[in-house]
Amino acid sequence: MNAVQPTPSQTVGPFFGYALPYDQGPDLVAEGHPGAITVAGRVLDGAGEPVPDAMLELWLGETGTRRALDRTGEGVSGFGRCPTGADGSYRFRTARPAGPYLAMLVFARGLLRSVATRVYLQDGPDPLLDTLDPARRATLVAEPVGEGTYRFDVRLQGEGETVFLEF
Amino acid sequence: MTHPPYLSPAYRSSVLRAPSRPPVVLRADPDAVELTGPVFGHDEVGELDADLTRHHAGEPIGERIIVTGRILDAAGRPVPHTLIEVWQANAAGRYAHQRDQHPAPLDPNFTGAGRCVTDEQGRYRFVSIKPGAYPWRNHHNAWRPAHIHFSVFGTAFTQRLVTQMYFPGDPLFPFDPIMQSIPDPAARERLVAHFDLDVTEPEWALGYRFDVVLGRTPTEEP
Numbered sequence: 001m002n003a004v005q006p007t008p009s010q011t012v013g014p015f016f017g018y019a020l021p022y023d024q025g026p027d028l029v030a031e032g033h034p035g036a037i038t039v040a041g042r043v044l045d046g047a048g049e050p051v052p053d054a055m056l057e058l059w060l061g062e063t064g065t066r067r068a069l070d071r072t073g074e075g076v077s078g079f080g081r082c083p084t085g086a087d088g089s090y091r092f093r094t095a096r097p098a099g100p101y102l103a104m105l106v107f108a109r110g111l112l113r114s115v116a117t118r119v120y121l122q123d124g125p126d127p128l129l130d131t132l133d134p135a136r137r138a139t140l141v142a143e144p145v146g147e148g149t150y151r152f153d154v155r156l157q158g159e160g161e162t163v164f165l166e167f
Numbered sequence: 168m169t170h171p172p173y174l175s176p177a178y179r180s181s182v183l184r185a186p187s188r189p190p191v192v193l194r195a196d197p198d199a200v201e202l203t204g205p206v207f208g209h210d211e212v213g214e215l216d217a218d219l220t221r222h223h224a225g226e227p228i229g230e231r232i233i234v235t236g237r238i239l240d241a242a243g244r245p246v247p248h249t250l251i252e253v254w255q256a257n258a259a260g261r262y263a264h265q266r267d268q269h270p271a272p273l274d275p276n277f278t279g280a281g282r283c284v285t286d287e288q289g290r291y292r293f294v295s296i297k298p299g300a301y302p303w304r305n306h307h308n309a310w311r312p313a314h315i316h317f318s319v320f321g322t323a324f325t326q327r328l329v330t331q332m333y334f335p336g337d338p339l340f341p342f343d344p345i346m347q348s349i350p351d352p353a354a355r356e357r358l359v360a361h362f363d364l365d366v367t368e369p370e371w372a373l374g375y376r377f378d379v380v381l382g383r384t385p386t387e388e389p
């Protein structure tokens with residue numbers, strides 16, 4: 001029997017905005033980084049309304065050489081954090097991940113526990129995608145909307161609800 | 168059941184934000200990116216970041232406290248060198264956040280945001296002031312019990328945890344839909360810090376102990 005029990009989650013609440021976001025948090029690479037891409041979109045609730053008090057985190061799989069918090073150093077950071085704006089929008093500048101997807105966590109007022117999802121930059125054979133019906137599968141595939149720019153909306157609930165993951 | 172269900176109607180904001188479908192359970196893929204997590208350098212965090220009473224020229228108003236503990240994995244092993252971020256209201260129950268409209272005074276000497284990286288034994292330590300309870304509009308006469316928000320990373324993205332630490336003996340516990348969203352009373356109790364006279368410093372500050380236990384990663388044995 002384990003001597004320890006896990007600590008329960010609680011919501012990030014509405015008032016994290018002065019504490020958790022940090023300078024260049026959404027920029028996993030510096031401006032002008034060769035091959036940089038933009039992943040942007042909106043977080044929407046079950047009524048289709050924007051969620052203005054959410055925070056997203058992105059993880060590429062390697063810590064990298066550009067540091068996560070103070071953003072000094074060259075190259076790529078594996079971690080980014082972006083709060084949503086009044087219109088529910090967010091925007092990351094990142095390098096392409098080694099694999100087909102980026103890992104994403106979403107926190108918000110009203111979410112008692114964060115939700116985990118993946119941003120696939122292209123559709124293709126994949127152990128997760130292949131288990132999903134086409135409509136559900138489509139919620140995990142970012143839409144290319146221009147040179148190096150991908151659109152990925154997170155729908156927390158209802159029609160087109162994003163596929164969330166548990167590990 | 169450790170965590171609250173996403174849908175907890177007494178917490179009104181959850182009603183339109185809780186996913187309606189159960190998450191897809193992923194267990195098999197040892198190459199999953201989520202089994203790793205970011206490493207934060209000790210030198211990325213300032214020495215004073217963990218002392219929330221020293222972020223301004225003067226001292227904040229309120230009851231000075233020390234909050235310390237360990238970050239553990241699901242097997243009870245310490246998690247060293249992991250980032251912890253905290254944020255909280257001031258002693259009057261007001262956040263230094265633009266959208267906090269509670270008509271209680273801001274404290275020019277208190278912002279209420281701090282961070283640190285755990286040591287070799289998974290230990291952390293913050294100095295702060297005890298936050299006040301504050302009202303919110305969830306229901307008539309709704310008040311949040313005093314709490315400190317915690318954000319913890321661990322070694323895998325799957326362990327990422329945001330939670331809230333409460334103070335022992337708070338009469339607001341039974342009336343708080345956020346704390347009560349956790350179905351198991353024993354699990355709720357794990358969010359309540361312990362007063363500790365050994366952490367308390369004479370003539371200086373009250374001491375509280377709060378350990379955080381992260382979830383099992385898919386590669387650990389159940």
Ligand SMILES: [Fe+2]
Nearest residue numbers: 013015314316
């Ligand atoms: Fe709070």
